[in-house]
Amino acid sequence: MLRLTLRSLAAHRLRLLLTALSVVLGVAFVAGTLIFTDTMDGQAADIAGRLGRGVAVEVRAKDPGGRTRGVSVPVPEAVLRDVRRVPGVRGPVGVVSGYAALVSRDGTEVAAQGAQTPGVLAQAGGNWIPGGDYPLKTGRAPHGPGEMLVDEATAGRGGYRTGDEATVRLKGASRTMRIVGLVGSGDLAGRTLALFDTPTAQRLLLRPGDFTAVRTASDGVSEEVLRGRVAAVLPGDLEAVTGTQVRNELRNDLAALSYVGGLLMAFALIAVFVGAFVIFNTFSMLVAQRTKELALLRAIGASRGQVSRAVVGEAFAVGVVGSTLGLVAGTGMAALLQVILDEGPTSGPAFSGLAVSGTAVAASYAVGTVATVAAAYVPARRAARIPPIAALRDDVASPQGASKRRVVTGTVLAGGGGLALLAGLAGSGLTAQALVGLGAMLVFLGVTVLSPVLSGPVIELLGRGLPRWCGTPGLLARRNAQRSPRRTAATAGALMVGLALVGTVNVLGASMKASVGSQIDASFADDYLVLPVRGNSVDADAVTRVASTPGIARTTPSYTGDVELDGTRVEYGAGNLPTLMASVAHRMVDGGLDTGTDGVLVEDDLASAHHWKVGTVLTARFPDGGRQEVRVAGIYPLVGFGNAMLPESLYKAHTPLPAVHALNLKATTADAATLTALRRSLAAYPDLGIYDRSAWKREKVQSLDQMTGQITLLLALSIVIAAIGVANTLALSVFERTREIGLLRAVGADRGQVRRMIRLEAILIALFGAVLGLLIGLGFGIALQHAMAGLGFDVLVVPAVPLALCAVLAGVIGVAAAVWPARRAGRMDVLTAIAHE
Structure with missing residues (x-):
């Protein structure tokens, strides 16, 4: 039967190659996605091993960066002094990090390349630490408030060299500083780096005396033992984690560059599913056309199992060929993804860093062959049921119409799906959405069954x-x-x-x-909105220029931040609340806008979820480490300012470096002359967008x-x-x-x-x-x-x-x-x- 299968494949090679092409396309997406994600994961592991190497323990805020639901608080300098006294530590240092963007000579921010990685600042500033993650390539270390280092790639994109003066944009302000040296990126290519001495970094990115984290090496003590010793001297808002955990978190953040993998895999599975229709149809027709041939095999002694295995063998061969070609095409697709998305953290030719793992190879062959064999299973069973007497017939016997069982099955599926859809549409919440999804799937299956x-x-x-x-x-x-x-x-x-x-x-x-x-x-x-196209804040000088622009009657700045309200992390907006609410033309659901100095507004869905009402007193925990009792002064519908709104005074009381997120503008006359004047005022800030x-x-x-x-x-x-x-x-x-x-x-x-x-x-x-x-x-x-x-x-x-x-x-x-x-x-x-x- 093996020889017969091979001869059949040769006789129908063109038709089966067309069928294999559908397998190739589906497998190419599967293989390309797996190779791309494996490559990103391998490169992320390599980079994470170099960034933070030698770190045994890190002290930081609990739930840093909002990984779960907490807000990040700074590490006081006193903690660094306490850590220095812990037995087993070696060379503890304070780390400062925050937003800093180099401004190119045309006034635009030097943008980070590639997709931004969750948990990793795309335009980062910090303090330069000798022997740290970013080695000095040329020049010298920065000293004093007017000097900085930048990474080589950012300097090249901005057109700067060592010794040049450049503007660096920070939260809410800009500074002109001299570039005294260039550093490597630690192989975290794509993002921009601006590094200062420690006092300058604290003043520009946090506040004097604060660090983002404290890191220490170990003097012959295991990471776990040292972590326990360090944790014993920390206040309640801080935690000590091992260097291994820090590197694993960085690896996971970097591996998130391959977020596109999940999306591509979904489309790959859709392609495989669609290809199954093609495969099923092809083998059904081939079996029908070979009725006499298969019947003759039965007449000369071939069993049903042998006939069925012959057809399945053809499908298996098509699947193997299609999977092989798909794996090759998928490797090329993974390399192309690296080039298009510009997400490869390391440099060099696109193919140089590809990781073709055994998992990717096995999955490609499994998907291609299983899908092909599964699609050919029904035609193979149909072939096995052909009676020997069919060899004497002249016509081709193949099922044409729709059976009663098909009609009943399709009707039940479609009807059940329709009922699930109606139930989902009548309800609300996740259960209703799940019913809609289930109903849609059942209706689709029902229509597919009823399509004949x-x-x-x-x-x-x-x-x-x-x-x-x-x-x-x-x-x-x-x-x-x-x-x-x-x-x-x-x-x-x-x-x-x-x-x-x-x-x-x-x-x-x-x-x-x-x-x-x-x-x-x-x-x-309002008439106009000014918002950063790149970056995360409006420069203070730009706010002044806008306010003095002819034709602008009112300038309302808004701010953003994170706060914990009774343990729930909430993104909030802040500013002059009566003016901001008027700018979005929304009325309050309950309460009013008179917040005083300790009142907050909360969005109605958030209030309902936690059973908060007007007058409820909440404990607020701010990123500066401060805690304060606040009361719910009002409840409002979702208006685009976040799930809570704070008065400007409360925001500034807990924000060492306040930064304007956007400007809402009311004009005396919103005409072309006012818009022209506004654009002229912000000509020095091309990264700010002006919108009516x-x-x-x-x-x-x-x-x-x-x-x-x-x-x-x-x-x-x-x-x-x-x-x-x-x-x-x-x-x-x-x-x-x-x-x-x-x-x-x-x-x-x-x-x-x-x-x-x-x-x-x-x-x-x-x-x-x-x-x-x-x-x-x-x-x-x-x-x-x-x-x-x-x-x-x-x-x-x-x-x-x-x-x-x-x-x-x-x-x-x-x-x-x-x-x-x-x-x-x-x-x-x-x-x-x-x-x-």
């Missing part, structure tokens, strides 16, 4: 005008598409999946854009457009696989109907009419898949929009033009997929075709 039942009437409707417009070829195309409902449904199923997802994404994207636009229209009560209502709306909508476009582009892979499936099915169908096509030619059909018949059949099949897919996508999109209405996406929009373009695309796919099969059909020799068995 639906194919006849839908294609009848779609092709009703073909006989009138295209004559006999149109009539034959419609009947050919209706001849085998299962085959038509399986062929269109791959396209249905892709377009259902595209339709869902586009409905959600359009609804989100409309919702955001509606919210901006309702809440943008329409510009702010465009800014927000554009980001949603980009997200929708990127997801649609990735989903295009499934549509490409679907097109391969249509072409493969038509090619097999042409071979199956060789004699029929010969008879058509014999009774007068010319080559052009035959080709037209095949093209129209392909278009009908593609449009059938598009109609089902877009209707499903439209339903899913509407359901998800309703489920997300409580999150602010309360406007439903059905994007008619993009959905219509998808339908047109389906027709184009049909035409493209039919090119080769139609040409092959048209070139058949009439006598040879008639004599074909």
